[in-house]
Amino acid sequence: MSSRQAPLPSISVDNVAVIRGNRLVLRGLTVTARSGDIIWVRGANGCGKSTLLRLIAGLLHATAGSIQTEGRIALADENLALDANLTVAKALMFWADMDGASADARSAALADMDLQGLAQVPVRFLSTGQRKRASIARVLTSKADIWLLDEPYNGLDSASCARLDQAITAHAATGGIVLVAAHQPPSINVAHSLILDRPEADA
Amino acid sequence: MKAFAALVAREVRVAWTGGGLWLPVIFYLAVATLFPFVTGPDKALLARTGGGILWIAALLATLLPIERLILPDRQAGILDQLAMRGWSDELVATAKIIGQIFAFALPLLLATVVGSALIGLPEAQLGTLLLGLALALPALSGLSVTIAALTAGLSGASALGGLLLVPITIPLLIFGAGTLSENPGNAMQLLAATALAITALSPFAAGAALRAGRT
Numbered sequence: 001m002s003s004r005q006a007p008l009p010s011i012s013v014d015n016v017a018v019i020r021g022n023r024l025v026l027r028g029l030t031v032t033a034r035s036g037d038i039i040w041v042r043g044a045n046g047c048g049k050s051t052l053l054r055l056i057a058g059l060l061h062a063t064a065g066s067i068q069t070e071g072r073i074a075l076a077d078e079n080l081a082l083d084a085n086l087t088v089a090k091a092l093m094f095w096a097d098m099d100g101a102s103a104d105a106r107s108a109a110l111a112d113m114d115l116q117g118l119a120q121v122p123v124r125f126l127s128t129g130q131r132k133r134a135s136i137a138r139v140l141t142s143k144a145d146i147w148l149l150d151e152p153y154n155g156l157d158s159a160s161c162a163r164l165d166q167a168i169t170a171h172a173a174t175g176g177i178v179l180v181a182a183h184q185p186p187s188i189n190v191a192h193s194l195i196l197d198r199p200e201a202d203a
Numbered sequence: 204m205k206a207f208a209a210l211v212a213r214e215v216r217v218a219w220t221g222g223g224l225w226l227p228v229i230f231y232l233a234v235a236t237l238f239p240f241v242t243g244p245d246k247a248l249l250a251r252t253g254g255g256i257l258w259i260a261a262l263l264a265t266l267l268p269i270e271r272l273i274l275p276d277r278q279a280g281i282l283d284q285l286a287m288r289g290w291s292d293e294l295v296a297t298a299k300i301i302g303q304i305f306a307f308a309l310p311l312l313l314a315t316v317v318g319s320a321l322i323g324l325p326e327a328q329l330g331t332l333l334l335g336l337a338l339a340l341p342a343l344s345g346l347s348v349t350i351a352a353l354t355a356g357l358s359g360a361s362a363l364g365g366l367l368l369v370p371i372t373i374p375l376l377i378f379g380a381g382t383l384s385e386n387p388g389n390a391m392q393l394l395a396a397t398a399l400a401i402t403a404l405s406p407f408a409a410g411a412a413l414r415a416g417r418t
Contacts, residue, residue, distance in 0.1 A: 075284070081280035083216075083217065094213055097209040
């Protein structure tokens with residue numbers, strides 16, 4: 001029996017086009033994701049992977065088409081969104097307060113990303129990989145239904161990649177949705193992969 | 204409400220750790236300290252002009268935190284994360300303005316007591332000066348957040364911010380200086396009305412600027 005409340009998380013992107021500046025980034029894109037799905041979003045540089053994630057997150061508006069989501073969304077992209085001068089623990093606690101999450105949720109996220117030893121280190125002193133793990137810990141703390149992960153494996157060592165895979169699998173197993181935008185295939189089983197191409201190439 | 208309080212507290216904390224709290228205060232007191240070097244130790248002249256100088260110093264001190272108010276949060280993705288959680292840009296701007304009142308306006312008000320002593324302002328004028336600045340500083344906080352949102356990411360944002368801020372603050376400066384006259388009543392009312400209007404409108408202007416700057 002699932003502890004999640006109805007309705008289940010879902011994503012419906014229907015025939016979406018996006019023009020940014022004077023460039024057509026996405027055209028005629030349709031994506032559907034249901035509870036428990038893990039989707040690998042792939043494609044060449046500039047094909048619109050990050051744009052798609054920001055569209056689903058509600059940070060960009062589609063030029064045409066519609067996007068509907070059900071459930072809370074968390075995004076981990078190139079922007080860390082953690083205060084550089086705060087310790088990792090305090091920076092994460094700020095977002096826990098924003099999300100109404102508990103200190104326990106933050107501690108669990110720190111443990112999941114093996115960041116307990118860095119909890120009292122200011123964010124500005126973290127390495128690239130550690131920053132990425134802290135960013136993912138922010139997503140874990142949020143208890144969001146839908147995770148949008150933009151190049152989450154960049155900078156991670158193999159042990160951290162395995163931890164991230166484990167977190168993604170566990171989230172999907174409890175009914176969450178995960179979209180992973182990455183060049184390399186995730187080592188976990190994905191529901192399907194979404195291949196984006198450059199609309200301008202065949203326009 | 205807890206989340207809003209957390210966001211305001213964060214603004215104050217960022218100002219505290221990023222130097223945004225002390226730099227305007229030190230600048231403000233430095234102006235108060237330097238002014239007598241220019242005018243000479245003429246007590247009557249200092250008493251007559253000191254209040255006006257502190258008003259100008261307060262306006263110029265408003266410029267100092269502008270670069271750190273919006274741009275770092277935009278670059279770090281903090282504003283995006285707040286927007287994703289359903290925070291309206293106006294509410295974010297309001298939190299930033301309130302944070303700026305705590306981190307900038309209140310310390311400057313306290314520094315005015317020291318600054319007026321350095322300038323040799325008559326005690327009778329100190330109360331009026333404090334009341335006038337207490338009315339104007341929330342408006343200046345709102346303007347600084349608005350201009351920070353408008354100029355975030357632009358090249359030469361700091362200079363542009365100054366060019367935008369100074370003309371807008373002229374009414375505040377005129378009425379504020381008017382409160383230092385022998386009959387401050389009307390000027391105080393006009394200052395209060397102007398400051399209230401600017402303070403009330405700032406979250407909407409800053410919110411619109413935040414929205415326009417999202418890419």
